[in-house]
Structure formats: structure tokens, C-alpha cells
Amino acid sequence: MKELVIEALRIGWPLFALLAGLFVYSIVSGKDAAAKKSAMFKLFIGTLGACLLLLAIAHYKGSFYEANRMLPVSLVLITAMCFMLGIYFPNHAALLKIGGFMFLVAAGLSGYGNWLPQVEGGFPPKEEKLQYEAMTAQQLADEGEKIIFGGIGKNKEQGAVGKGQCPLCHAFHAGMLGERAPNLQGLPARAAKERIEDPKYSKGNPKGRVYDDKEAFPGAGTAENGQEYIAESHACPSCYVVEGYGVKGTNDKSSPMPAIHKPPISLTLQELAAVDTWLYLREGADAPSYDEIIKSYEKFIPEADRPKAQEDKPAGAGGSLLVDGTEPIDVIFSKATCAMCHTIPGIPGAVGKQGPVLEEGTNAPNRIKDPTYKGTAHNTQEYIMESIVSPSTYVVKGFPDNLMPKEFGTKLSAGALKKIVDYLSQVKAGAPPPKTS
Secondary structure, three states: OHHHHHHHHHHHHHHHHHHHHHHHHHHHOOOOHHHHHHHHHHHHHHHHHHHHHHHHHHHHHHHOOOOOOOHHHHHHHHHHHHHHHHHHOHHHHHHHHHHHHHHHHHHHHHHHHHHOOOOOOOOOOOOOOOOHHHOOHHHHHHHHHHHHHOOOOOOOOOOOOOOOOHHHOOOOOOOOOOOOOOOOOOHHHHHHHHHOOOHHHOOOOHHHOOOOOOOOOOOOOOOOOHHHHHHHHHHOHHHOOOOOOOOOOOOOOOOOOOOOOOOOOOOOHHHHHHHHHHHHHOOOOOOOOHHHHHHHHHHHOOHHHOOOOOOOOOOOOOOOOOEOOOOOHHHHHHHOOHHHOOEOOOOOOOEOOOOOOOOHHHHHHHHHHOOOOOOOOOOHHHHHHHHHHOOOOOOOOOOOOOOOOOOHHHHEOHHHHHHHHHHHOOOOOOOOOOOOO
């Protein structure tokens, strides 16, 4: 307040000097006592009004660029000044009261506008292209953790999912949920000591494999060390399937895992090198060099299939949309990896068992009526949307919490979400599924 008064005096000293002169003149002029008293009183009121005006100007000047949302205070001070002067200067009362009313309306509108959530303007920060080849092992590992989980330090958060989408199926720590694929704790040592030594792997003889895919591509060969096994498992998941984790009905000959260098995940070789580096360093093991990891992937991914790095866009949390909403509904479900965990009637290949069957036209109304339901949905469409953007609001009995990622609200466009909601709301138990076109 002290600073505000000082600023008002600084910008208003000429006006105060003029008022002081008028005050002296009113005392020494030859008017009668009553007229002199009236003139002095009006001079006092005018001085008080001037003080309010100068305080308002000083306050407005000081808070215009601040984020404290106090700009309406300046308008309220001017409003008070106008109404006060209108009372004591009847000849100009109408004009002053109209001005005061206008400032009052402006104060109300300004206050309402400042009450709304504020969004800071300006240009977004410039994104720099990541130079993976110049990073230290720890820097590579940090980028790898972002790609897998969406951020550094999130690897122990159940449900944290990054661009790589690995936690949708894999667990990385003992006791964490990940039933569709092997737990990746201890993978670097297990890859070298167990996987490539398994007789079913047919080390050195890819044609002798018992799995659906004999090799990543013609002439790709087999892994000769643990790092090459990791690279091959990313590029050709069905070249070796860990027992018990194959697609149901294939006798563990086919893996449900997609090749993560291909759409919809499409990790570059540089990003894959960062992921693998994290897998080693988090175990306290020395990671192969960046060049060694890149060469291991080049052995199993032909040059024509290697995704190109996007210019001036760092990897990490996978901020880009998985789908933009222009795709058909079956493509949206595929790219969002819904089919990996859910059975969705009418969607080819959507036979996942990790999550509930998505017959939401039947399920949603019943779940809203469930006494344990604590959400805010009032109809089927609202429930489906809520279950996508806030999956822990209601957890279907028999299925674990925190298994479904919570990032779909930011990774699916509004158009894609609408298509999902529209389709699932028509899926009812025992009824033919809706058309996907």
C-alpha cells in the first residue's frame, strides 16, 4: 500500500499543487463565510476524488502485467470516485454517474474474465532435435525411460505409459501387473544366459525354429548375444515366444506383441537404443555402446523398414496423437492398442482378455447403477468417455486397477474419442455388432 501511495504522489504532484493553490485562494478570497465554507468543502471532496483517481491509475499501472487478477480494483476505485463527486457537484452529477456506471460494468466484466482459468499466451518453446549419438549412457537411459513410461522416475508407477507403450503388456518390477508378456526385470542377463540358449530358439539355424516367423527378414540370421536377442525380439516378436505368452490357440508359436519399429508405435533405431540402454542401466549393468546397439538393430531391421527420425521433435513422452480421428474405427482401436487388452465385438483381432469385454451398450447403464460407482456419468456415452480419460474412476470387478493407461485423454483426438464412444455405445451383449464403416 505504501508503494502505491508513493506512486500516486509521484504521478499526481502537479494536480496536488493545483489543488493546494485553490485551497489557499479559497481562504484569502473575499467571499462570505458560508460561501467560503462551501467552497472549501467541495475543494476537499475534489481533492479526495483526485486521490482516488490517482490511486486507481497507480494500481492499474502496477498490476496490468501481473498475474494477481486485481485489475478490477482500479475500476472500482474510479467508480467510487465518480459517484462521490456526483453527489457533491450536482451540476455535473448526471455525467459523473453515467461514467461511474460504465466503470462499474467494466469492473464486473473484468472481474469475471479474471476469475476464469487463465492461459498464458506467447510462442511455444523451440523444440530441439535430440542428438542420441552424442549422449552419455545415462542421458540415453533417461530418454529411454521417457519413451517407455512417459517421464523420468515413472518406471514404478503402475499405468504409466509412454510413446513405446511397453507397460501395456510388460511389467518391469517384481509384483507389478503385466500378464500379457514376460516381466522384463533382469532381461539383459536372462537374454544372454537363457533365451538364445533355449533349444527352441535354434541358435545359428533360424530355419529350425518352431515359431511362426523363422527370421526377421530373409537373411537376418539369429542373435549371437543378449543385445542382439533384445533387438530381434523388438523387430520380430514371433521369432521366439516365451512359453505361456503366445497368442491363445497358437501353442505359443505366435506373439501378440507388435514389431515396435512399425506403426502404430514406430520407434526409430535411435529411440530403441535409448530404451535398451535404460534396460541395462536400471539393472546396474554396463550397457553396450550406442553404436553396438544400433548395429544389433540393423541386423534385424532392413534399411527400407527403419523409421526415420522426425526433425526438430524430441522423443520421450509421446506427446503426439496416436490417431487424429480421420481413421476408420477399427484402425483407431488398433492404433490405440485397445485390442491388446479388450475383446471388442465387430473389431477384427480384438480378442484381448486382460480387460473386460467392451459391450458398453449393455455394461454402461448397469455400472452407473452400481452402488459402488462414484463417477459423474449419467448416460452410456458419458460413462464410456469417463472410462477412457479416467479409468480408475470405476474399476470393473475382477480386473485390477491402474492397468489401463491414463494418458488416452491426451493421446486421442476429440474426433477419435467421439468415434470410440459412438461405436461402443451401440455394442450390446447378444446383439450383432455395429458396422465399422
